[in-house]
Amino acid sequence: MDVVSDAISAVRIGQPSSNRIRVSGSWCARLAPYDGAGFHVVLEGGCRLLREDGGDPLVLGAGDAVLLPHGTGHLLADADADGAAAERAVPFERWLDGSTPRPPRTGLGEVELLCGKYRLDRNRVHPLMAELPEVVHLPNRVGSHPELRSAIDLLGRELGEQRPGACIAVPSLLDLLLVYMIRSWMAEGATGAWPAVLGDPVTAAALRALHSDPAAPWTNDRLAGEVGVSRPTLARRFSALVGRPPMAYLTWWRLTFAATLLRDTQDPLATIARRVGYGTPYALSHAFNREFGTTPGRYRAEAAA
Template identity: 75%
Template sequence: MDVVSDAISAVRLGRPSFSRVGMKGSWCVRLDPYVGAGFAVVLKGGCWLRPDGGAPISLGVGDTVLLPHGTGHVIAGSPVGAAAAKKAVPFELWLAGQRVRPEHEETEILCGKYWLDCSRMHPLMAELPEVVHLPSRVGSHLELRAAIDLLAGELDERRPGACVALPNLLDLLFVYMIRSWMSETTAGAWPGALGDPVTAAALRALHSDPAAPWSLDRLAAEAGVSRPTLARRFTALVGRPPMAYLTWWRLIRAAALLRDTPETLAAIAGRVGYGSPYALSHAFEREFGTTPGRYRAQAADRSGPAAEPSAGLGAPVRQ
């Protein structure tokens, strides 16, 4: 596994929920803050998005917006001021009253949520800004553009296998949005860490086999540098020394396995590099402030739903 895949897999819960919506005339809807990441893709027309505490953003056809931290926001057909934002109709209430097909409207948007476990988020995900706006530009973000085109095609026709294709395309969209942000941003530590050949090589090694008996010597050899060079560059870019990062990542992986699998504590200990369930339990409680058993029970209570499309292929259609 690479770092970005691991960072996403560690927090993702269930399947994304989504709706294909159409609007015309004067409209303004609000989505309240939520646990997870929101997204919107403009398929036709244009609109404005105003995040809580932020300025309005103009969106055109092909534009994509990711709200990685579930920031509340308003979407409207025209620029939204503070007064108009307060009068916005709650999205769920507005959606329930729709009676038309989105493709018959002036503006068409695919929007939804990725359910995330934000209790132990990888720092790569944590440092994403409140709003990631990826405008549609000729020649830019070709993979993201292709994913949007595929999504639009699946929404236009009720094709065999669509119920499998759509959630997987939405997962792909999530990856491409993060990847596109990383390729453009000049802020944040993690794009720099993954762009540094020494640190990136060490991270790849640790994420490929976190259960291996890693030492600083072995990791430095894997990265092709001396121990002091690895320790200095890794710590400066990642924010913690290599072995401290490995310990933390092993426990994050253990938490994900407790949340997502029925495996025993002994089996999980072996998969993340601990010699016994007792050793893992002791380290886990020190890091998380709770036992693995209690964590598993609590995770089951707070898991997001394995959401399905709201109607048909995601369109809020009421025949």
Template identity: 65%
Template structure:
């Protein structure tokens, strides 16, 4: 597993959902805040997005993509309007139901949207995901992020169709789209400065640094190994002091502190997503016994692994 895959897998829960909508005329719909992340792709026409957190309005044109990384409530509208006018916005679910029974013919003023949501567990997010800005806008650019564009094209063809296998294809494409959205932001952010890109430093820089990225990869590939600073530095091909300095500066934790944190995060994901016995999970994340795992887990989460699993299975 690579770091980005692990970071997404650690927080993603349940099945993503998506809708394809065609609208015309003047419209304004509100999406309430939710535990997850959402996205909008403009397939045709244009629209306007205003986040609830007083963020700047975002204008979206054909082919533009926007990721609401932290599930911030927002408004989508056919045209810019003041915040006082937005109070009249229709709830998105009600608005979507109305559109489902309407037939919107091709013509000027038509906007076609691909909208979706991911459910994410925010109780113990990976810092890579937490670092994403509230709104990530990726404007359409010819030749830019071709894999993202291909995923959008495929998803656009599948959503709303009653084709055989769509129940498997659509969730898979949605998961792929999330990976490509985060990867595109990590790579270079928006080309036109219309939304925040990766900062100087942080996880974008950590994954670009060969020493730090190599150390992270080793910890993620084998969290159960009895790592030490010496072993990890040898794997990275640098001195222990060099590894500690570069790793801590970019990741925000020392290598061993990150390893302890990642072991707990991995244990939580395994408890949530699998029925593996606790002693098996303990060995998978580097603890010699269920008791050792339980002690560390209780310090990190304030509860035992068994109670955590029970709460997640009923929550």
């Protein structure tokens, strides 16, 4: 596994959900804060995203994608909406359940949206995910992010045509969309530590090694040899960029990976201990309790509740 895949897998739970919405005229919908990540893709037309915190409106056009990785509450409104739109906003969920009729389709200013959510477990957020901004806007520009554009096109077709196998294809494409949105954010020259971390050849190689085989008997010397630099060079560059020494990061990742396995599998604790590099279940339990303030058994039971 690579760092980005692991960072997503550590927090993502369950299946993503999505709805295709078509509306026109004057409209505004409120999306409440959500314990996960939200996204919108404009398939046709244009609209505005208004932040509840009073930030500048975001103008969205056809092909634009927006990721709200921290579940920030916001408004979606027609392209001519202003700050007063919030006064007429209706809850987005009431559009979906039919309790509030959508504005009649007039053919004027018609917009089609793909809106959805990813369920996330925020107890063990990887720092790469934590430093994503409140709103990631990925405008549709010619020649930019071709993989993201392809995923958006495929999603639009699957949702529009209801073809056989869509129940498998759509969740898989939504997962792919999340990966491509995060990749695109990093490729946009995003500010933050982790684009720089993964752009540094020494630190990136060290992280790939640790994530590929967290159970290996890693030491600073062994990791430096794997990367092909001296131990002081590795320690200096890794600590400066990641914010902690290599072995401290490895311990944190082993326990985070163990929590993911406890949540997502029925493997016995002894099996999980071996997979994450602990010699005995007792050793894992002790370290897990120190990191998360609970035992592996209680953590698994709470995750299943």
